[in-house]
Amino acid sequence: MSPLNLSIDELLTTTRTVRKRLDLTRPVEAEVIAQCLQLAVQAPTAGVGQNWHFLVITEPAQRKDLAELYRKGWETNREFIEEHTAAALAGDQAAMYTRVGASAHYLLKHLHEVPVHVIPCIEGRSENLPVIQQAGLWGSIMPATWSFMLAARSRGLGTSLTSYHLFFEREAAEILSIPYEQIMQTALIPVAYTIGDTFKPAVRKPLDEVLHWNRW
Template sequence: MALDLTPDELLTTTRSVRKRLDLERAVPREVVQECIQIALQAPSGSNSQAWHWVVVTDPEKRRALADLYGRHFDPYIAASEEAAPYPASDPRAAAAPRVSASARHLREHLHEVPVHVIPCQWGRTEGADSFAQASFWGSILPAAWSFMLALRSRGLGSSWTTLHLPSEAEAAEVLGIPHDKVTQAGLFPVAYTRGTDFKPAARVDPGRLIHWDTW
């Protein structure tokens, strides 16, 4: 059943959900397929639509992906918690401890999330110039974001993660992905959310980020 959200509410309340993923409730296959079907309406460069979606429900494969994720998460989070990249007045500084705790929760429970979705795109980007890189990623990221929006509109949530990608080749072996021909764009843990009352997050004043006519 779709949530009663305006377009602006959908866009501003689709959050990275970690702690509030319901690990006990099953996610029907048809709901995931509906969300992917919506994602397939996203634009892609030259109308290539070179997408593939690997949906993982097998517990052993989810555990294997979570192990790869954890291998790179642990040093990453330790380094990020030591750094203090934002001044105290920046809203990102206030949110940092909460985000870190949420990320650690997902790391500990990723294997329990009932569905993992890996959006993929045909082709590789090694050695590509900035034009080719922008064209490639600009052809998969809109579809992945549309997938997250479709989940939110149905009372599900996810988090856009990429920390398994340093071991992308190993993940490809687990899932039978032809690694030499296909690129994984991320790993989306998918579950129903405990409650649907998500709100817009504090963000930097857009006046600091918008440049009119020159930097």
């Protein structure tokens, strides 16, 4: 797959969370995933050395098991999701939340059909660490994860950074033979070619509402 002809600014502003527009019927070549990961491993990393890994899942049975954990995680968090959504629907972004909710439910139903799942992992666990050390762990894996998603977008692939399966991370570790005590999963990224490759920048708050100079 040849990269799309996107400028850097276009790539940064149109790499969206893709759910409904994932092509569930088109295979994704292993070499394309490898190309994206080869770029991802060049991301900056906190601390000394590269202490992160990417697990690529293409086997249907494993994807089915992960999707079941994902749905179970969503059910575990359902009350929070519904309360948060209800509050959002009462505000001025109701249309956006309705659209995102429909998209999220679509992925919930079809995750097992997405041809590739990618799980970024980090060596070590963060549960009992002080914030400074947690920041080091997450600050190592997330730049590489985002680089992977940008590289995927540039090649016509859609991605979505999800996390519901992490409610049952230990079970996922057993499915994937991950040594749970030594390796922490940080996300589950569905990857597929997109239906169409034109995406628009998202509606965001004005920069002045989120920008602070020198002091809050």
